[in-house]
Amino acid sequence: MFDVYADEFHKLNVDRSSGRAKPHKVCLLFAVFDLIEDKQIPDNRIFFNDQLKARFTYYFNKLSADGDRDNPSLPFFHLRSSSFWHHKLRSAVNHKHKYAVSEKSLGTYIEYAYLNDDLFALLQNENHRNALRQCLTQNLSELGEQFKRWAVEIGKSEKTAKNYVSALKTTMPNWMKTLGNDVGSIFELSSLSEFKLFERKLRETSIFQERDFTGKRMYSAALKAYEDFLSDTTQVQLQEDIDDILKDDTKTVTEKSVLVKARVGQGKYRQDLIDLWGKCALTGLENRDFLIASHIKPWRDSSETEKLDKYNGLLLVANLDRAFDKGYISFDETGDIMISKELEEYTKLGISSSGKLHINEQSREYLLYHREMLFRI
Known part of the structure; x- marks a missing residue:
């Protein structure tokens, strides 16, 4: 059965009316995979909610081109042309009723979407999700x-x-x-x-x-x-890290849940970083919807204690989080920002050469590791 879905995902019917493949359906399915992984879709009901829309936008910002609109309602509706995606209409809705595709109409007429039961079961497995993600990338023309x-x-x-x-x-x-x-x-x-x-x-x-x-x-x-x-x-590295957690027979279900949430920057670990930093550690932005909780010393290199240590974490806005994670920026022992020579046009990312981090003493060893092992000089 996996091979059937791998083939269908590989040949997904995407919008090519502009002469290239639009990324909307791929982005929405990536978002669904993430929410299943995070247990935010605990059963086979996919609601058109803020969590789904935010995750769609995360991928859309990576894969969209000029002229593409950030509109998750389109793939949420049009994926019904695929054999695996279905809509549960609200009880008073006539199945033959036609309506314009918009967030308002989705809320009025559709209660939730759902997948084929066997596909939803397959998506509980980390390896299957990872393999199907790679099948979906085949639809990204150019x-x-x-x-x-x-x-x-x-x-x-x-x-x-x-x-x-x-x-x-x-x-x-x-x-x-x-x-x-x-x-x-x-x-x-x-x-x-x-x-x-x-x-x-x-x-x-x-x-x-x-x-x-x-x-x-x-x-x-x-x-x-x-x-x-x-x-x-x-997100291959993330998938592998989570898979390692779930396969660890020495951990209880509760311990695995805590570790998975810490790895994806959610749960108690995220709240610990919010309590510690309160805002973006570099820009001062306080809106939590735009802040990402991530590790200073990478998860794959951290000990069990370090993985859950709030001092091994930063709250950063998305562009700074990506630059820090990839080693394009770091911070010296006084907190002054260090910018890699490989980051040629850093001002376009909103990065300032005068940026400064207020360093907690307990974070110094983690930042030293980042400078010495990850920073791209």
Whole structure:
């Protein structure tokens, strides 16, 4: 049964009226996966609520193009053309009644959406969710354009982003083609596992090693950026970390729940950071809807105690959180911001070179780790 849904997700009927694939259905399904994972969709009822809309917007901001509208009501309605997505209409609604698609009409006529029962059961499994995420990415046409926008959003210049796209789409595949390995554009490798296999073979070739050296490691940087893009889009590292928690037989159900919520920046861990910081640690923004709770020392490198330690966490707005998580910014021992040379146009992200963090003494060791192990000098 998994193979049936993998094939359907791979060939999702997306809107191509503008000449390219719109990301709306993919973004909504990504959002549903996240909410199932976070236990915010505990049973097979998908309500059109603020949690779903906020998670949709999170992915939409990553994958949308100019002219796309942040409107989750469209995919919530139009996914009904797929065999796995259904609507539970309100009791007084005539099933043959036609209505315009809007948030208001969804609330008036649709009680909730639901999936095929066997698909909902499959989505309880972390590995299945992760694999189906990667199937969905196949629907994002012009993945090179998606990657280019993503690169600019994390502070790369337009020139650098274009150079990366050219290297990934043409230059490096041509090197492999001359060696008898014709893979086409690297952007056709939308699975992280497929990409890593290709990258390993590429890095072993003498032509890559020579050109990368003379090109001042630009080709290595392009490969690393695309890996980050795929990881960011499909949240592979997050999925793996949560899977490790759930497989740990030494933990009780309650302990696993606490750890999962801490990993995704929710639950008590998020509240601890709100109590500690109260606002964005760098900008001072107080609106909690825009703040992300994340770890200073990465989850995968932290001990059991460090994973739940509030002093190993920061509250940051989304763009700063991403820059910090990827090592593009860090903070010195006095709290002054450090900006990587790789972050070419940081002011476009709202990052100021005069930014300063008020450091808690208990956070110093974590920040030292971040500077020494993650910061991209």
